[in-house]
Amino acid sequence: MFKKLYLVVAVLIIASMALSACQQAATPAPQEPAAPKIKVCQVTDTGGIDDKSFNATAWKGVEDAMKELGVEGKYLESQQQTDYEKNINAFIEDGCDLIVTVGFLLGDATAAAAKANPDQKFAIVDFAYDPEIPNVLGLVFATDQAAFLAGYAAAGATKTGKVGTFGGIQIPPVTVFMDGFALGVKYYNEKHGTNVQVLGWDEVAQTGLFTGNFESTDDGRQLGQTLMDEGADIIMPVAGPVGLGTAAAVQERG
Missing domain, CATH: 3.40.50.2300 (Response regulator)
Structure with a gap:
């Protein structure tokens, strides 16, 4: 009699444990709040x-x-x-x-x-x-090195023997590009015995052409036309969107 009672109790305990486990498995774990985005x-x-x-x-x-x-x-x-x-x-x-x-x-x-x-x-x-x-x-970046390569390539590609550059505002991040460009041309001349001229910037005197802004495409067009009139057939603007005006002037000249 007592053995049967123990058996029934044991079965009930096991059943209750199994039911509890099922309920826990069915209940989703609480979600942690998402970390705020940076x-x-x-x-x-x-x-x-x-x-x-x-x-x-x-x-x-x-x-x-x-x-x-x-x-x-x-x-x-x-x-x-x-x-x-x-x-x-x-x-x-x-x-x-x-x-x-x-x-x-x-x-x-x-x-x-x-x-x-x-x-x-x-x-x-x-x-x-x-x-x-x-x-x-x-x-900050070594932008003069990239500009040096651009100057060297420009000196090797020019047909007129004149290349040009101008800046937006005369501040170090602009003039460092112009310095690199001019020095690249100079190095090409030294290596190949050429005499390609840089219009718009003198890296020794630190003087040259600037629009005074980084917005006016009209100013970019005007300086582009000026440099082309002086014989430049390759121009590197250092003036952000201003250079789009130069690109338009170059396209118009064909």
Whole structure:
């Protein structure tokens, strides 16, 4: 009798355990809240987000991070230099994890914001601080080396013996391109006994042609026409979207 009772109790215990296990398996485990996305925010210079230059390539990096790393990305375009501080502060208030400013001209505004907000992380294209600012990563490149190759190639390809260059604003990230271009031409002349001339820039005197902006395609067209009138058959603008005006002038000349 007692053996039968024990057997029944044992069966009930086993059944209750099995039922409990089934209920636990059927109940989904609580989901942990998703980690918030990292927010990366870019402030352009006056060349705009589609400048075919540093603004555009910096934004391409943000877009790649959005696709591959799942970050959130956004940008603000600066229409004029007085927008730099305003746009940076807007992104600080927006809670951006990283603010990327693009261009040498944003150096002062970025430094001021970084010092006022030491917990905010920044990166800036085309500027390096000395002394360094702890919460700012300066992104600079050996662009003179690429421009050197362009100058060497231009000297080897010219039919008129004259090549040209001009800049947007006379600041180091612009003139370093022009220096490299001129030195590439000079090196070609030394190696091949030629006398190709560089119009628009003297790397020794640090004087040359500049539009004074990075926006006006009309200025680019005008300087392109001037350089062609002086005999240049290859032109390297260093002025962001301004160079599109030069390209149009070259196409018109055939």
